[in-house]
Amino acid sequence: MAFMKRIRHLWVLVLLFSFGPNLGTCVAASAVNDLVVFAAASTTNALGEIGTLYEARGMGHVTFSFASSSTLAKQIESGAPADVFLSADVPWMTYLEDKKKVAPENRQELLGNRIVLVVPADSPVKAVEIEPGFSLSNVLGKEGRLSMGDPEHVPAGKYGRKALEQMGVWDQVKDRLAPMKDVRAALVMVERGEAPLGLVYATDAAISQKVRVVGIFPSDSHSPIVYPVAAVSGGKMEAAKPFLTFLKGSEARAIFLKYGFDVR
């Protein structure tokens, strides 16, 4: 009998595991205005604030998933339940368009950004003159590394590499990189002083008290940094529309500007 009892307890567990999460999503997804937004990690703070405002206006509940644009694009391609996608670069949005996950008429350019050089707040370095052939080795010292998003796949890293190549200094630093898995991880390395120099977005530098901007790359030294946004095909297209309009509105613009973005 004790054995039977144990079996019965197991059933409860099995039931919980199989239905629990579903019950949760049923409740969460009940309202038609509720949205799931997949957005690039660099927009975390700004979008969080905008989401709160959107909810406070009674327009609907927004759930965010922040990660690198590449990760999110792959998840959406595999059928993740996203209604809106905000990418930190154009190629990943085009990738989803090619996979028929985003319709061309549903995407638009939302934000712009800049690439900047940062140092730890207590660094003796005052400013780095960014001009063709400028030297980074004196800032990096003998064994310091340049912390940046992995130029293989992180958008911030790809722009950074382009800008360094344009200035003719990529060969100086290409073996002195600390390629991080996203731009926020690159920022942390500079904040903690593990890397004497970092290459991040102006927006990342703006939210951190522990780093100082010592140089801004000219916006023509790399392809324009554009954040496209789109409603995802197969998601709640109708509910996504007011949210996309809200992102373009003056209230949202003010928040984006506060966090260092260019608004388009």
Added chain:
Amino acid sequence: MGVWHLTAVELEALKLSLWVSAWAVAVSLPAGVLTAWVLARGRFAGKHFLDGLVHLPLVLPPVVIGYLLLVLMGRNGVIGALLYEYLGIVVAFNWKGAALAAAVMAFPLMVRAVRLALESVDQGLEAAARTLGAGPWRVFFTITLPLIVPGIITGAILAFARSLGEFGATITFVSNIAGQTQTLPLALYTLTQVPDGEAAALRLCVLSVLIAMAALIFSEQVSRRFTRRLRGEQ
């Protein structure tokens, strides 16, 4: 060049993984045996605390371990700064850091295996040796140690396999530098992040599965053989 031909970068990642894992096991083995012995035989106040501490890497998110390592062992970390100042050792952004991260993550597996072996040792044998006049060190090296060899081998190989798979702590602590810290899982991750990397990623997946399976089967075989020998079955 066939689909199964490894590129230079992948081959480098494979070699680096084996190197890093071998060092992780070599460095943590003595500490692992000592910790297991303390946990199996010791009677002291903070035992439960030590037990919990040793097992933390098994239950904490690897990113947390990576971040703690960065804070403690980085160039400006509490311990890392001292290491650099007095011994000139830097573990940030190089293979030594990757080995350290792998060793920490694999430590609980090693300790568990050795501890299990220690607890199954007949303590009567040790007591007999003591009554015949052997000192505690002699007892450990001539009685206890030979009896727990299967456990040590199992622990070492499990730790080796776990080290090969280490990802989260490594990428957080020492970044993703080709030839220095880009081990197999990190190379695989990079490939999944680029639009045309699927075939290469799949190749590395299969390779990882093969290595892990080989390690597990090898460990099982070796520990069985030693157990049989200990029982005198040859």
